[in-house]
Each structure stands twice: as C-alpha cells, then as structure tokens.
Amino acid sequence: MKPVIRRMQEEDLDFVLRIEQRVFPDPWQRTSFQFEIHANRFSYPVVLDLEGEIIGYAVAWEIFEEFHIANIAIHPDYQKQGWGTYLMQHLIDRAEKMGSHYILLEVRPSNKAAMALYNKFGFFPHGVRKRYYRDGEDAIVMRKNLQTQV
C-alpha cells in the first residue's frame, strides 16, 4: 500500500507529536503545529497517511518566492524505505506548482540521513546560521533552485 499525502489536521497531532518527540532532540510543541494548521496563512502542513497510520509529515512555508521546509520527518520504523524521498518529491512538486523560485531549509551538519536526502535532490549549502539549535549546533542552510526562478 502507498501512503496518501494530505493536509495535516488537528486529529493527526497525537501521531505527529509521537514521531516528533522520537526523532528530534528539540521537538516542536503541540501549539506550534496548531499554529501551522489553524493560523499561519503561509503554511503548508502535510502528513503521510498509510491507511490511517501517520508515518511521516512535513511543514513548509510558502513565503512569496521562497518555499521554506520548516519540518520534515519519517517515523523511525519507516525510515530508509523511500518515504522521505516520496514526501520531498511531493514538496518540490508543490513548490513548483506554487511558482516558488527556490527552496530553503536548515539542517544540522551532523544529520547524515537528512543530508543524504537533500543532496539526492540537488540541494546545495547556501550559508550557516551560527548556534541555530538549542544545544548550540550550527545550522547549514540548504537551497534548491527551481525551474520557475527568473
């Protein structure tokens, strides 16, 4: 079975938070996801729904020419099976459809899995945000230019 990618809803948040708390040292709180679902008009929050089980999710911000991937995760039991690739391809398709010029995201240089995913899609290092993460690690800003860029 293939998961469906659909908009994140309030009812998904128990599942989403369970994944979030397992995969990130500094997880987003429920209120952050609620803001994305209900209040942030620039937000595109989605889940990977496998017959009612949420196996991954992403939150992107569509900020005029920029498509910013703020959060992306796959449930640990479902990692390394191509679902991160599937979700990323969906986000790139969405960004192109929205006429975004480029995609940006922040990543820990120590995050080998995420780096592998982004490199595979042609993201390149675009800058460093010093001590971006709560534990003091820098963030690498990764960028991918889209065909719609002028």
Ligand SMILES: CC(C)(COP(=O)(O)OP(=O)(O)OC[C@H]1O[C@@H](n2cnc3c(N)ncnc32)[C@H](O)[C@@H]1OP(=O)(O)O)[C@@H](O)C(=O)NCCC(=O)NCCS
């Ligand atoms: C990053 C993440 C979303 C990737 O999801 P995934 O479903 O495992 O990704 P895929 O199975 O599609 O793999 C994508 C590529 O990365 C590679 N990869 C995946 N995990 C890897 C690891 N731990 N080390 C090295 N390469 C890895 C895969 O081999 C694949 O490359 P290939 O297609 O050339 O073989 C997932 O590891 C995750 O949720 N991590 C925790 C949350 C996180 O760090 N999010 C990103 C924050 S910036």
